[in-house]
Amino acid sequence: MSPMSATDQSVANVAGEPKREALAPRILVADDQPDVREALRILLKAEGYRTEAVANPGAVLSAIETEEFDILLIDLNYARDTTSGREGLDLLSRIQATDSTLPVIVMTAWGTVELAVEAMRRGARDFVQKPWENQRLLSILRTQMELSRALRHSERLEAENRLLRAQGRPTLIAEAASMQPVLQMIARVGPSDANVLITGEHGTGKEVVAQTLHALSPRVSRPMVTVNTGGLPEGIFESEVFGHVKGAFTDAKADRVGRFELAQHGTLFLDEIANVPLSQQAKLLRVLQTGELQRVGSSKTVKVDVRVISATNADLREETAQKRFREDLLFRLNTVEIHLPPMRERREDIPLLAMHFLRIYAQRYRKALNSFDPAAMQALLDHAWPGNVRELDHAIERAVLLARDESIRASDLGLRARSDGMGKGLEEMSLEDVEATLIKKALARYSGNISQAAEALGLSRSALYRRLQKYGL
Ligand SMILES: Nc1ncnc2c1ncn2[C@@H]1O[C@H](COP(=O)(O)OP(=O)(O)OP(=O)(O)O)[C@@H](O)[C@H]1O
Numbered sequence: 445m446s447p448m449s450a451t452d453q454s455v456a457n458v459a460g461e462p463k464r465e466a467l468a469p470r471i472l473v474a475d476d477q478p479d480v481r482e483a484l485r486i487l488l489k490a491e492g493y494r495t496e497a498v499a500n501p502g503a504v505l506s507a508i509e510t511e512e513f514d515i516l517l518i519d520l521n522y523a524r525d526t527t528s529g530r531e532g533l534d535l536l537s538r539i540q541a542t543d544s545t546l547p548v549i550v551m552t553a554w555g556t557v558e559l560a561v562e563a564m565r566r567g568a569r570d571f572v573q574k575p576w577e578n579q580r581l582l583s584i585l586r587t588q589m590e591l592s593r594a595l596r597h598s599e600r601l602e603a604e605n606r607l608l609r610a611q612g613r614p615t616l617i618a619e620a621a622s623m624q625p626v627l628q629m630i631a632r633v634g635p636s637d638a639n640v641l642i643t644g645e646h647g648t649g650k651e652v653v654a655q656t657l658h659a660l661s662p663r664v665s666r667p668m669v670t671v672n673t674g675g676l677p678e679g680i681f682e683s684e685v686f687g688h689v690k691g692a693f694t695d696a697k698a699d700r701v702g703r704f705e706l707a708q709h710g711t712l713f714l715d716e717i718a719n720v721p722l723s724q725q726a727k728l729l730r731v732l733q734t735g736e737l738q739r740v741g742s743s744k745t746v747k748v749d750v751r752v753i754s755a756t757n758a759d760l761r762e763e764t765a766q767k768r769f770r771e772d773l774l775f776r777l778n779t780v781e782i783h784l785p786p787m788r789e790r791r792e793d794i795p796l797l798a799m800h801f802l803r804i805y806a807q808r809y810r811k812a813l814n815s816f817d818p819a820a821m822q823a824l825l826d827h828a829w830p831g832n833v834r835e836l837d838h839a840i841e842r843a844v845l846l847a848r849d850e851s852i853r854a855s856d857l858g859l860r861a862r863s864d865g866m867g868k869g870l871e872e873m874s875l876e877d878v879e880a881t882l883i884k885k886a887l888a889r890y891s892g893n894i895s896q897a898a899e900a901l902g903l904s905r906s907a908l909y910r911r912l913q914k915y916g917l
Pocket residue numbers: 615616617618644645646647648649650651652653757797800833834837
């Protein structure tokens with residue numbers, strides 16, 4: 445034996461001595477299977493960790509309330525509900541509510557990547573898939589241990605503040621030729637008080653444009669208040685938007701200020717405007733015409749000075765033709781109209797957008813990632829992005845969570861199937877993928893004859909044309 449290896453040996457012995465145990469990091473393991481708990485206990489002990497193991501979510505919560513742990517390693521599935529991971533996700537939220545700085549690593553069954561991603565969104569620091577590789581698990585534990593030491597104090601607060609500030613300032617990436625008219629219009633009308641209607645498919649960035657318009661206006665020091673008109677039941681819409689006074693209806697226990705008044709001297713963003721019930725459209729129109737409103741149950745008139753920006757992915761002209769949307773209201777809202785092209789008409793922007801989201805999520809999830817490898821970038825460029833920028837956003841978030849190297853690989857993106865959804869299993873496809881696939885098949889079957897394909901699909905010719913345009917077929 446050489447003197448060198450003898451020295452190594454003695455260092456290892458010192459490190460393993462019991463007297464260092466008191467300083468060893470403490471790990472709480474939670475899993476309903478005794479053999480998993482036992483295997484982890486043995487593995488972690490050998491690495492010098494102190495381990496506590498419990499079998500159910502309740503025991504985790506009482507343990508962290510009474511004792512100190514450096515890190516939690518929890519399973520997502522417990523006996524009561526063994527596959528959905530719901531119990532584990534609930535547990536994660538409750539741990540976060542108790543101590544949001546406590547690092548949690550989740551264990552998921554092999555192949556349940558979506559569950560792991562959801563856990564990360566809810567604050568888990570990392571995940572391991574079962575059956576786990578010992579070396580990988582240990583390296584995750586070490587990394588998280590170091591990170592949490594560094595972050596537990598001021599650094600963490602500062603990082604969050606930075607993130608918050610960055611979120612307040614909208615980033616609008618738009619280099620593609622098809623986005624230039626959009627940028628010009630934003631620059632022209634942003635600083636004015638003109639009402640703007642923003643149209644475009646789902647996820648094309650309508651809300652980002654609304655924020656940018658507000659940021660460019662003199663109203664920037666006042667709030668932009670959003671009303672998601674799509675999310676409000678008809679009965680609630682009125683009091684939510686215009687406010688009410690105590691006693692106006694049974695549940696009105698106190699006065700309530702509506703969103704219009706909240707946005708006083710600022711901007712009101714009416715999202716998904718096509719969903720405003722007809723009965724409320726008249727009232728909305730009156731407020732826009734007169735700049736005055738009455739809270740529900742009150743006869744007092746309140747003057748409001750609000751700039752209105754609205755957005756929709758519906759075809760409002762079609763809605764007015766069908767008498768579902770008031771034409772006079774449309775004319776009030778669309779003093780200026782900004783139409784956002786879908787992703788498939790601004791493919792040049794994909795690399796920039798992808799890098800933008802990569803930076804955001806690498807920072808949020810504390811990963812040292814700064815590029816896409818060439819195959820990954822190609823996969824991004826090839827994909828059809830029926831869900832537009834939002835789909836790209838989510839794809840990159842997921843890839844950042846899954847990436848194990850310094851750059852994102854094509855396999856991290858989960859876009860392995862062809863962009864049109866062909867070749868994917870039905871369960872993995874979005875509704876739009878399925879629709880596009882069926883349309884392609886019908887066209888192929890009838891050699892491109894639109895009338896026949898439309899008939900086979902049970903669509904009118906014009907409905908099929910609209911879809912061909914939508915999917916860029
Ligand atoms: N041009 C852009 N530059 C940077 N980020 C963008 C851009 N467009 C959209 N995003 C981002 O993509 C996501 C979706 O955008 P947004 O919510 O504005 O879309 P939307 O048109 O309002 O969607 P929906 O119709 O579903 O409400 C957001 O995270 C947004 O920040």
